[in-house]
Amino acid sequence: MVRKFLSGLLGGITPAARFRHACRLLEHEGRSAQGFALLARLARGGMVAAQYQVARAYLDGSGVPRSPVEGVRWMHTAARAGHVEASFSLALMLLVDPPGHGGDHRGADGLLPASWPGGIDRWPDPEAAAGWARQAAEGGLPDAQALYGYLLATGPQSMRDPQAARMWCERAARAGCPQGDLGLAVTHLAASDQSPGTDPDAVAALIRAADSGLSTAQYMLGLLHERGWGLPPDRARAEHWYACAAAQGVRPAQARYGALLLEDMDGRPRNAMTAETWLRRAALAGDREAAALLGDLHAHGEAALPGDHEALIWYHRAAEQDHAVACRMLALLYMHGRGTAADPEQARHWLARAAELxxxxxxxxxxxxxxxxxxxxxxxxxxxxxxxxxxxxxxxxxxxxxxxxxxxxxxxxxxxxxxxxxxxxxxxxxxxxxxxxxxxxxxxxxxxxxxxxxxxxxxxxxxxxxxxxxxxxxxxxxxxxxxxxxxxxxxxxxxxxxxxxxGRTEAMFSLGAMYGGGHDLPPDRGLALHWFTQGAEGGNALSQLMLGRYLARGLAGPMDRARARYWLEQAAACGVRAARDELDHMTRTDEHAPT
CATH class of the missing domain: 1.25.40.10 (Tetratricopeptide repeat domain)
Structure with a gap:
């Protein structure tokens, strides 16, 4: 009796009211299945808004087991009927891999449909996506206007139209859509006849998009600051924007942020540990530059757990993506048997590949x-x-x-x-x-x-x-x-x-000699001592000789005969006759010194 009463009561409610009631039930954790059932009846009855909500429910697994296949079918039905949000959603879906696992056209329910809904012939399909984005854009949806502008700027050559792209992005930006500002910047950067950053309006739009939190805009703004494109070069600001984008999962931003953390900056020392964290995230996601830098950290003993074996792994990742320096470093590891058994053939192979690159x-x-x-x-x-x-x-x-x-x-x-x-x-x-x-x-x-x-x-x-x-x-x-x-x-x-x-030690010796005097430069024995020290520690015998002389005679500070003797002995061991003469002279002087 009660059920019949409620059925009659609901039957008198307008379709719009039933739709609102179903949406409320769908959002209620304990009654979402009931809400979906009501929406499904309205969708089958031809209500376009309900068809869109049913599509979302299937895609999200809300009130019904998740089924990308059914989600696509209902989204296409609603879009074909002119639903603006459905058209925009379908455009986004057609730009990425097919719904389901591994791009095999299977939904999460494991079912392979006999065919896609009518009108979907392949996936992904940028041209079809542009058609649906245009429908939503003309329907007044700012996000769709930004997407359509982006596709006209960067999509397949056959559909590019820079002027129309800018018009649609400007329309989205005027509506307060950050993606519109980003699209304006992208249309400028994608133009082959302009250098990046030369359009001040595009730079201003990019700044607005970055300030609104769009990760892609933050990464692009970091690039402009780092490279001085349309903005003064500012590595600190570049690091800030890379960090923002990296935190949102932008792979190239993670790589660039990690790379900048490996550099000394005013007010911020080098931070290899944090750099390794971000580089690892980027490298595992497929960034070859990050993988090469990780190889460097391990090879140079700067990683948290350094080791040649780890260096070999990361260099391999980068080398297999044709990173030239990683190919060379990998060859050196094979050549010297670091992290693996020495393998001359592998060393020559990777050297040849690096040279080709x-x-x-x-x-x-x-x-x-x-x-x-x-x-x-x-x-x-x-x-x-x-x-x-x-x-x-x-x-x-x-x-x-x-x-x-x-x-x-x-x-x-x-x-x-x-x-x-x-x-x-x-x-x-x-x-x-x-x-x-x-x-x-x-x-x-x-x-x-x-x-x-x-x-x-x-x-x-x-x-x-x-x-x-x-x-x-x-x-x-x-x-x-x-x-x-x-x-x-x-x-x-x-x-x-x-x-x-x-790292050329002979250049370090020459710098020491030039700063030592006798050239068309003001002498600076402090700098001369610095460079002779650098060269001596790098194994340059002439630098070792000159460092020994400077220390023995106190030419750039206090005498230090013990250190002087050490470096002269190193030079003499390399066959420098003058170093042996200096040592003999020091020995005679020490023997006749008053005790």
Missing amino acids: GDVAAMTDLAAALVAQGQQAHSDPGLPLPDFLPAAQAGDPVAAFNLAVCLRGGVGGVTDPVQAASWMERAANAGVVNAEYWYGRMLLDGEGVATDVAHARHWLERAAGHGLAEACVAAAQLRLEGRGGPRDHAGALALYHRAARS
């Missing part, structure tokens, strides 16, 4: 490996040697460089300095930095080509301009001596500093 240092290491391999081939004729000639003749500049190295070093039993110089020049003209250096050396020494110091200086300085440490040292020496061009002690000093930052 343009890593300058790997080209030098590969050249040395090739020469060593060629020397071994003399005693083992069956050892296979790489043939770089076909690729070099086809125009591959790295192959031309490697061929030149082989011809110069006699790899394979053939030494031809003239051909070596010819191929080295080709590689240098193609921009292979190591070839620029070696061609400069060959011109300087008259190796396979007529001696031309001015031309040699040109090539060495070109390689130095790319940061190649060996080239910096050689070019600095020419500037110092005024060979192949004017004397330039200040320029030589700058080049030596660049090489010293790369």
